[in-house]
Amino acid sequence: MCLFAPSTNPRRVSLEVMTTSPTPSKLTIKTAFITGGSKGIGFFTAKALIERGVNVTLTARNAAEVEAAAAELNALGHGTALGLAVDVRDYAALEGAITQTVDTFGGLDFLFANAGVGIFKPVHELSLEDWAAVIDTNLTGVFYSVKAAVPHLERSSGYIITLSSLAGKNPFALASAYNASKFGLNGFSEAIMLDLRPKGIRVSTIMPGSVSTHFAGHTPSESDAWKIQSEDIAQIVIDLLEMNPRTLPSRVEVRPSQPKKG
Numbered sequence: 001m002c003l004f005a006p007s008t009n010p011r012r013v014s015l016e017v018m019t020t021s022p023t024p025s026k027l028t029i030k031t032a033f034i035t036g037g038s039k040g041i042g043f044f045t046a047k048a049l050i051e052r053g054v055n056v057t058l059t060a061r062n063a064a065e066v067e068a069a070a071a072e073l074n075a076l077g078h079g080t081a082l083g084l085a086v087d088v089r090d091y092a093a094l095e096g097a098i099t100q101t102v103d104t105f106g107g108l109d110f111l112f113a114n115a116g117v118g119i120f121k122p123v124h125e126l127s128l129e130d131w132a133a134v135i136d137t138n139l140t141g142v143f144y145s146v147k148a149a150v151p152h153l154e155r156s157s158g159y160i161i162t163l164s165s166l167a168g169k170n171p172f173a174l175a176s177a178y179n180a181s182k183f184g185l186n187g188f189s190e191a192i193m194l195d196l197r198p199k200g201i202r203v204s205t206i207m208p209g210s211v212s213t214h215f216a217g218h219t220p221s222e223s224d225a226w227k228i229q230s231e232d233i234a235q236i237v238i239d240l241l242e243m244n245p246r247t248l249p250s251r252v253e254v255r256p257s258q259p260k261k262g
């Protein structure tokens, strides 16, 4: 059955339809851990996995929002969602959440290192706190996520996907901290792909252009129809996970096919 039922929660508004029946899938993974799963790309990727019967831990800083997101996903009735309030800048909390995931679901097959923030100001107006918030979340937070997950992913021959950006290859004004974090994340992602491939862990990074989400205080609306939708990034994640394991698309660039006019 297919209903037009955008989330009642405006934080997760979607321009797409919501499905209520399980989605046939070639996925072999059983358990996923998603940072930044309460809204936007992380939420819709969690939803795509849950619809395919995968158990998913989603994390975010705001406890009420991440618990509400997990409840919404559990109502779909396929895989199970566990919502945990975890800041990716807190290594001990992240490690504890991954241990809790393994204890609850029996293992870990997939890390989606997605959490990120954007602060856009000229460099001379960036505070020390602004700089640290962006670098510590978008770059160090991914390292922390990977470090905590790798021992478990080694056991499952698992998969890591990092969420970078086209801002990881294209500098633009007001984006010095964000550009630095995503340029760094591209290098990090490719280096760990080379480190972990011999251990049987695959690593890909996705580099989107504009996606309709709550990123940097934006509110998604109908005027975002020209942008990539979160469901489209979720589809790329599913496609990567379904790829024959002999082949590794290590970097995926994705952009709106029709850029905004005017």
Ligand SMILES: NC(=O)c1ccc[n+]([C@@H]2O[C@H](COP(=O)([O-])OP(=O)(O)OC[C@H]3O[C@@H](n4cnc5c(N)ncnc54)[C@H](OP(=O)(O)O)[C@@H]3O)[C@@H](O)[C@H]2O)c1
Residues within 6 Å of the ligand: 035, 036, 037, 038, 039, 040, 041, 042, 059, 060, 061, 062, 063, 065, 086, 087, 088, 089, 114, 115, 116, 117, 118, 137, 138, 141, 163, 164, 165, 166, 207, 208, 209, 210, 211, 212, 213, 214, 215, 216
């Ligand atoms: N939207 C775009 O146009 C676009 C384009 C390219 C790349 N990206 C990247 O896509 C990723 C996801 O962003 P989005 O667009 O989906 O934005 P979003 O709608 O704002 O979602 C961001 C998610 O990350 C969480 N988060 C932020 N800081 C966190 C922290 N320190 N610890 C744990 N969770 C944290 C947020 O929850 P809390 O606030 O509760 O922590 C939220 O769940 C980011 O890495 C972003 O850089 C976005």
